[in-house]
Amino acid sequence: MPDRLVRAPYPMTKVFYRPALAQVLRVDQLTQSENLLALRMGTGEPLNHEPGQFVQVSLFGYGEAPISICSSPKGKEGFEICVREVGTVSGAIHDLEPGDWIGIRGPYGRGFPVVELEGKDVLIVAGGIGMAPLRSLVGHIRDNRRRYGRIIVVYGAKNPAAILFKNDLKVWFEDEGIELYVTVDSPDESWTGRSGVVTSIIRDLDLGSSASMNAVVVGPPVMYRFVAMELFRHGLTEDRIIFSLERRFKCGIGKCGHCQVNDLYVCRDGPVFRYSELLGRSEAVEVWAPEEQ
Amino acid sequence: MAPLKQVVSSEGLFDMLREAMKELPVIAPAERKDQPGFHHFARLQQAEDFVPDYVTTTLPPKKAFFQPSETLFTFTTDQPPALELVSDTEHFVLAGVHPCDLAGLDALDLAYSQPPAEVRWPADRGLATVVGIDCMPDDYCFCSSVGTCLTRQGCDLFLTKVDRGYLAEVYTPAGDTMLAKVRTWEPTEADIRDAEQWRERKVERMTAHLEADPAEIADLLEAGGLAHLWKETAERCYSCGSCNTTCPACFCFDMHDEFDLSLKTGIRRRTWDSCQLLEFALVAGRHNFRQEREQRVRHRWHRKFLYLYRRLGRAYCTGCGRCSRACTADINLVDVTNALIAHARKAADHA
Numbered sequence: 001m002p003d004r005l006v007r008a009p010y011p012m013t014k015v016f017y018r019p020a021l022a023q024v025l026r027v028d029q030l031t032q033s034e035n036l037l038a039l040r041m042g043t044g045e046p047l048n049h050e051p052g053q054f055v056q057v058s059l060f061g062y063g064e065a066p067i068s069i070c071s072s073p074k075g076k077e078g079f080e081i082c083v084r085e086v087g088t089v090s091g092a093i094h095d096l097e098p099g100d101w102i103g104i105r106g107p108y109g110r111g112f113p114v115v116e117l118e119g120k121d122v123l124i125v126a127g128g129i130g131m132a133p134l135r136s137l138v139g140h141i142r143d144n145r146r147r148y149g150r151i152i153v154v155y156g157a158k159n160p161a162a163i164l165f166k167n168d169l170k171v172w173f174e175d176e177g178i179e180l181y182v183t184v185d186s187p188d189e190s191w192t193g194r195s196g197v198v199t200s201i202i203r204d205l206d207l208g209s210s211a212s213m214n215a216v217v218v219g220p221p222v223m224y225r226f227v228a229m230e231l232f233r234h235g236l237t238e239d240r241i242i243f244s245l246e247r248r249f250k251c252g253i254g255k256c257g258h259c260q261v262n263d264l265y266v267c268r269d270g271p272v273f274r275y276s277e278l279l280g281r282s283e284a285v286e287v288w289a290p291e292e293q
Numbered sequence: 294m295a296p297l298k299q300v301v302s303s304e305g306l307f308d309m310l311r312e313a314m315k316e317l318p319v320i321a322p323a324e325r326k327d328q329p330g331f332h333h334f335a336r337l338q339q340a341e342d343f344v345p346d347y348v349t350t351t352l353p354p355k356k357a358f359f360q361p362s363e364t365l366f367t368f369t370t371d372q373p374p375a376l377e378l379v380s381d382t383e384h385f386v387l388a389g390v391h392p393c394d395l396a397g398l399d400a401l402d403l404a405y406s407q408p409p410a411e412v413r414w415p416a417d418r419g420l421a422t423v424v425g426i427d428c429m430p431d432d433y434c435f436c437s438s439v440g441t442c443l444t445r446q447g448c449d450l451f452l453t454k455v456d457r458g459y460l461a462e463v464y465t466p467a468g469d470t471m472l473a474k475v476r477t478w479e480p481t482e483a484d485i486r487d488a489e490q491w492r493e494r495k496v497e498r499m500t501a502h503l504e505a506d507p508a509e510i511a512d513l514l515e516a517g518g519l520a521h522l523w524k525e526t527a528e529r530c531y532s533c534g535s536c537n538t539t540c541p542a543c544f545c546f547d548m549h550d551e552f553d554l555s556l557k558t559g560i561r562r563r564t565w566d567s568c569q570l571l572e573f574a575l576v577a578g579r580h581n582f583r584q585e586r587e588q589r590v591r592h593r594w595h596r597k598f599l600y601l602y603r604r605l606g607r608a609y610c611t612g613c614g615r616c617s618r619a620c621t622a623d624i625n626l627v628d629v630t631n632a633l634i635a636h637a638r639k640a641a642d643h644a
Contacts (some may be wrong), residue, residue: 014412017548017563018366021373042373060376061559063550086577101373108409221580240367248576250548253409257545257568260592263600268409283574283582286532 001029009051015253019103024096025078030164033085034129035094036070040078041104047079051136052111052244056252057081057093058103065089066249066267069107070132072139082132092194101163108252109271112137112216112242120212121149123205125227127156131164133244133271134218138172145177149212152179152205154218156198159186184196198223202230209235218244228275241275296451297469300484300546303345311562312474313386317422321388322347334387336463343389346454348431349615352635353541354394355401357387358417360388361538362564365413365548368591369558379560380569381417383495386471393434393611395425395448396441397541403605411591416495418447421469425451427491430499433614435627437496438503444557455487479602502626505607505634514599520587522636523594524540526629534567536593536616536626542609594630618620 021042024259028036041047047055058064065087071080085094085239096102114137122141126134134153141148153172163182172178181201183194194201198219207213215236217227224243231241247259247266254268262281264270301309314320314337321340325331332347334354337353352361364379398418425448436442445451449468452459460480463469503510513519547566552626554561566573569589574582583589587590601609610626618626 015409016365016378016412017561018376021376056559060374060561061370061552061556064548064561099372099501101564103374103376137431141368233349246576246581247574251411254407255411255413255544256404256547257566257596258547258573260568260574260596260600262595263603283588 015105015251017105017251019056019064019105021101022078022104023205024098024100024102026098027096027219027279030082030166030272031162033094033244034082034164035085036082036165037093037096038071038080039079039102039104042101047073047104047107049079049136050111051074051114052133053107053109053273054133054249054252054267055081056105056108056249057089057103057127058105059089059092060103062092063089064103064105064144064250066091066131066247066252067093067246068135068136068271069133072136072143074140074143082129082135084129105252108249110269112140112244112272114140117214117216118144118147120214121152121207121210123202123207123213123215123231124151124153124204125215125217125219126154127223128158128162129164130218130220130244131155131157132225134216135165135168137216138168138178139245142172142175142177150210151177152181154183154198154201154205156183156185156201159184160193189232197226199226199230202227203233205234207234214240214243215240216244220248238276238279239274242272243278244272244273245270245281247271296445296464298480298485299461299463299472300455300458300480301452301461301472301475305475305477306345306452306459307340309471309475310337310343310386310388313388313422313471314340317369317385318383319343319386319388320354321386322350325351334389335425340453343357345389345426345452346429348428349391349433349613349618351615351619352539353397353613353615354387354390355397355541355544355611357385357421358398358414359401359544359565362562367400367558367560368550370528370556374462378606381420382410384420384422387421390423390448391428391613392425392444393436393441393613394541395423395446396436396444396611397613398423399444399446400542400605400607400609400611401544404601404606404609407605422471423448423450424468424471427451427453427488427495429495430501431614432500433625433627434499434612435501435503435614435615436612437499438501438627439507439608439610439612442496443492452527453488453491455484455491460484467480469579499555501614503627503634504631507602507610510598510608510630511602512636513634514595516637518640519633519636522629522633523587523591526624527585527590529624530569530586530590531622532569532571532586533621534569535619535621536624537567537569539615539619541611541613541615542597545573552613564632568596594633598630602628 026038250256254265259266
């Protein structure tokens with residue numbers, strides 16, 4: 001019998017599927033394939049999101065795609081999304097320029113449990129573009145640093161050129177409140193940092209005997225199992241491991257069925273789940289991946 | 294409270310539709326011109342086209358509220374773009390809905406109203422006056438197995454064949470208004486008895502049965518150990534999605550944009566979708582969470598009889614039999630489910 005989920009406290013919002021308009025304020029190229037877009041709602045209202053939530057981004061004529069919000073809820077004008085050029089829709093959104101208008105629905109979904117994590121130590125593990133939603137969490141923690149215990153960030157990228165948010169990483173590196181580890185799978189000659197997969201970093205971490213350590217993990221599907229194994233070795237239990245899953249949401253509100261993982265709607269019940277909520281749900285992270293061409 | 298009951302003659306039923314058609318479009322089962330002997334819910338051109346004793350329709354009446362393909366809004370490529378919602382505003386009558394299909398509409402009412410609720414479905418539902426009618430089963434019907442035989446939810450008026458016409462149960466003022474346009478009689482004991490006998494005969498004539506109730510089916514799916522049966526079924530399945538597109542309780546969809554030829558305006562369209570299609574669970578990086586056909590077959594049964602049963606308290610199967618009639622590989626939902634039940638019981642006996 002699956003345990004009942006604690007659902008996000010949804011207000012009785014009524015969804016028409018017609019997005020609100022938003023304007024692109026700034027575009028920063030992060031890597032060859034990823035851009036950071038700063039957006040402002042056409043109404044001038046804040047988005048009022050929680051770290052870990054996503055928006056459905058529309059580029060009219062191309063379609064709509066779910067993209068996680070990568071800025072902290074507090075502070076700056078508007079909000080930011082990190083867009084990787086992969087499909088028709090994301091490719092077109094990636095190529096937007098300042099002043100362009102797009103559509104936004106949301107924020108949707110259950111974000112990271114930032115309130116439950118207060119007073120606790122948090123190990124943040126990011127793989128690839130998983131850093132995007134986690135940047136909103138790191139930002140939130142830095143905005144409220146005294147509410148959290150020890151903060152460790154482990155970030156793995158494919159190679160030095162694929163590292164996202166280099167400016168943020170510099171700031172975090174200087175921040176005494178954050179223990180930051182960045183590693184790349186394939187270093188080049190210029191790279192002087194660590195190399196290897198994130199699990200090798202996690203293995204060597206000294207987490208002490210912290211019973212309050214929680215891990216928040218976002219990355220490609222294949223990463224979750226291996227990271228979980230390392231976390232178990234450190235004595236973490238499934239209820240203290242938090243994942244965020246990625247699916248191709250069409251509606252974003254638990255109706256269209258595309259994101260269903262067994263009985264869960266990733267868009268509505270997640271995208272953030274505790275590992276304990278996913279146990280027994282075979283479609284969560286066990287993924288068939290096509291063989292490399 | 295028991296509904297008000299009146300008797301209307303067989304000719305009176307057609308008169309009632311004729312009267313309604315003077316004011317509103319009436320959508321009701323009619324014979325398909327392209328496929329004689331088959332029926333579909335269509336806008337009646339004349340009341341005589343209504344077939345009160347039809348067995349089933351190819352597509353369920355949900356299409357009156359959510360068309361297989363519909364426009365959500367229009368957009369322009371101006372900066373900023375102008376968006377305009379496209380929604381139906383015309384009231385209509387949906388007549389000749391069988392109890393299983395009333396259950397289908399009720400299931401979708403429940404699903405679409407879960408927070409965050411969508412607006413389109415309930416708004417369109419609010420435009421319709423629904424007239425239900427009782428039926429006799431064919432070899433595919435199994436409504437008595439899923440408790441939808443007597444569904445009256447969501448109907449304004451419900452008709453049951455009796456010797457001297459139809460016994461009409463009035464559920465709402467809208468149903469009363471429709472019925473008030475034609476001559477009716479107080480029902481006699483014979484009329485009430487006729488209607489009861491109709492319902493009894495309907496159950497007696499049902500040849501297809503699930504060998505367990507929905508609660509037991511949910512439990513046995515949850516218990517698992519049925520992999521070889523999913524595999525066997527998947528070996529026959531073509532993944533065509535006919536089961537989903539004919540299902541009154543399926544509600545998945547896709548959305549995409551279409552440009553007008555001018556490239557200055559366009560529409561966002563939403564279309565029915567099917568979890569049996571290969572691309573349904575595709576995500577970024579070409580990962581597919583239900584790449585294997587047996588995973589998709591399993592998902593269909595689990596969603597209908599386990600996931601939504603646990604989440605919303607009802608099986609998302611109405612016993613209408615459309616999926617089995619439509620299956621291009623002749624996979625019968627009742628046969629497969631009974632095989633699952635038999636296997637689970639056998640496994641339990643050995644345990």
